[in-house]
Amino acid sequence: MNRDVVVHPDARVLAESVAARLLTHLVDVQSHRSPVHVVLTGGTVGIASLAAVAASPVRDAVDWSGVHLWWGDERFLAEDDPDRNETQARDALLDALGDALPAENVHPMPARTEDVSTPEASADAYAQELGAAGSPAFDVVLLGMGPDGHVASLFPGHDALEVTGRATVGVHGSPKPPPERVSLTFDAIRSAREVWVVASGAEKADAVASALRGAPVATTPAAGALGTERTLWLVDIAATERLGTPSAISTTAAAFPAAPQAPSELWTQVDHYFAALAPEDVALVETRHAATAGGLPDIAVAPNQGKLLHLLAQTAGARRILEIGTLGGYSTLWLARALPADGRLTTLEIDPEHARIATDSLTQAGVDALVDVLVGPAADTLDGLIADGTDPYDLVFIDADKQSIPRYLEQTLELTHPGSLVVVDNVVRGGAVLDADHTDERVQGVRRMVELLTDHPRYDATVVQTVGSKGYDGFALLRVRG
Numbered sequence: 001m002n003r004d005v006v007v008h009p010d011a012r013v014l015a016e017s018v019a020a021r022l023l024t025h026l027v028d029v030q031s032h033r034s035p036v037h038v039v040l041t042g043g044t045v046g047i048a049s050l051a052a053v054a055a056s057p058v059r060d061a062v063d064w065s066g067v068h069l070w071w072g073d074e075r076f077l078a079e080d081d082p083d084r085n086e087t088q089a090r091d092a093l094l095d096a097l098g099d100a101l102p103a104e105n106v107h108p109m110p111a112r113t114e115d116v117s118t119p120e121a122s123a124d125a126y127a128q129e130l131g132a133a134g135s136p137a138f139d140v141v142l143l144g145m146g147p148d149g150h151v152a153s154l155f156p157g158h159d160a161l162e163v164t165g166r167a168t169v170g171v172h173g174s175p176k177p178p179p180e181r182v183s184l185t186f187d188a189i190r191s192a193r194e195v196w197v198v199a200s201g202a203e204k205a206d207a208v209a210s211a212l213r214g215a216p217v218a219t220t221p222a223a224g225a226l227g228t229e230r231t232l233w234l235v236d237i238a239a240t241e242r243l244g245t246p247s248a249i250s251t252t253a254a255a256f257p258a259a260p261q262a263p264s265e266l267w268t269q270v271d272h273y274f275a276a277l278a279p280e281d282v283a284l285v286e287t288r289h290a291a292t293a294g295g296l297p298d299i300a301v302a303p304n305q306g307k308l309l310h311l312l313a314q315t316a317g318a319r320r321i322l323e324i325g326t327l328g329g330y331s332t333l334w335l336a337r338a339l340p341a342d343g344r345l346t347t348l349e350i351d352p353e354h355a356r357i358a359t360d361s362l363t364q365a366g367v368d369a370l371v372d373v374l375v376g377p378a379a380d381t382l383d384g385l386i387a388d389g390t391d392p393y394d395l396v397f398i399d400a401d402k403q404s405i406p407r408y409l410e411q412t413l414e415l416t417h418p419g420s421l422v423v424v425d426n427v428v429r430g431g432a433v434l435d436a437d438h439t440d441e442r443v444q445g446v447r448r449m450v451e452l453l454t455d456h457p458r459y460d461a462t463v464v465q466t467v468g469s470k471g472y473d474g475f476a477l478l479r480v481r482g
């Protein structure tokens with residue numbers, strides 16, 4: 001999916017342009033379809049764009065009686081709270097439209113009341129309202145974007161990013177006040193014909209660059225904002241300063257000279273081209289499917305990455321392997337199959353349900369006799385293995401909570417021998433690792449890893465950037481010095 005990027009001189013012109021574009025688009029769509037469904041956004045530019053619609057001389061070219069307005073997210077506050085996106089949209093546009101826009105065409109996300117006392121209750125009610133309206137394919141979803149790359153109320157590292165099979169989700173712990181929110185999920189956003197991401201200002205430049213370069217959605221949610229027919233980025237020049245000078249005002253993401261990456265679809269196709277070198281047998285496919293069916297996030301390694309682990313373990317002659325972060329056991333299976341018949345693999349998983357799913361899959365795959373799945377916080381389990389004087393491991397694969405990487409590396413030194421190999425996954429994170437001020441604690445965990453490994457007396461390390469079906473990321477490869 002290509003992303004069209006239209007660059008504007010500044011935030012004011014951007015808001016006016018969004019308004020003009022939206023009005024023209026609505027008129028065009030209404031010439032062959034009605035009703036039209038538009039999803040509004042909160043935020044500075046989002047609301048400024050609505051005010052520009054209200055002030056536009058062509059506002060009434062739209063037949064508002066055939067327009068339905070929805071919201072991409074809402075701050076979970078009481079009715080009429082001035083911070084609600086609905087309140088701000090009414091002030092900016094809806095009140096100006098008056099009776100031209102029928103009240104029943106306006107679909108706010110339910111406010112906090114005695115009956116709707118949680119974001120989840122509001123999300124459920126909104127999902128029902130969407131269902132009652134026939135789950136419309138939105139014609140346009142407008143999305144503002146935060147400096148951390150969030151869109152709607154889908155924030156980096158939050159569980160809501162990975163919610164599938166439903167249109168709405170309750171959000172807690174939002175880094176942008178208020179903490180409680182309601183949001184459309186990516187399932188709902190991606191059902192839209194057109195998704196327009198609107199971003200202005202230098203403070204958005206990092207996120208714009210990460211998103212347009214195909215960063216992982218987990219770290220830059222805006223990268224996951226895609227329409228079925230069109231994805232349009234409407235930005236001002238300040239928001240493109242990390243992308244290099246655009247070659248034209250209306251352009252595509254690929255036209256920015258500093259954009260070093262091809263679209264991620266290309267990477268996926270190349271992975272598929274080489275898939276014959278790392279074929280998945282039934283057990284691997286079943287393991288992957290069991291993890292998906294169990295609702296586990298799709299963050300396991302790709303087949304070629306699993307094969308890399310397998311070859312590294314074999315090349316190292318590993319007889320004992322330690323894995324930190326089992327998830328559904330996919331990488332576990334690739335590693336276990338590299339062991340000799342009397343080899344041993346210890347894998348650590350904090351989530352008992354994940355561990356159960358993994359254990360079942362590893363049993364189905366016939367490697368359960370080689371594998372110990374230990375449930376609990378990895379740092380505690382590692383301390384226990386150290387205290388028990390566990391025999392050293394020849395290879396360690398670290399693929400768990402990134403903020404704990406430095407601690408895991410210190411503990412790993414107590415559980416390995418000179419020459420042991422250590423692999424740490426997901427350390428590039430779409431380039432986010434460059435940002436010393438990044439708000440994602442996992443990015444900071446990787447940065448602390450680099451500080452730890454720089455001139456480390458007992459680790460010799462390097463990092464390899466990767467692109468592929470899992471996006472733009474990379475892994476660290478370490479050897480324990482003699």
Ligand SMILES: O=C(O)[C@H](O)[C@@H](O)[C@H](O)[C@H](O)COP(=O)(O)O
Nearest residue numbers: 042043044045144145146151152
């Ligand atoms: O509820 C909200 O705050 C918005 O829906 C949110 O997604 C907003 O669009 C971005 O945070 C950008 O906001 P600014 O344009 O003010 O930076």
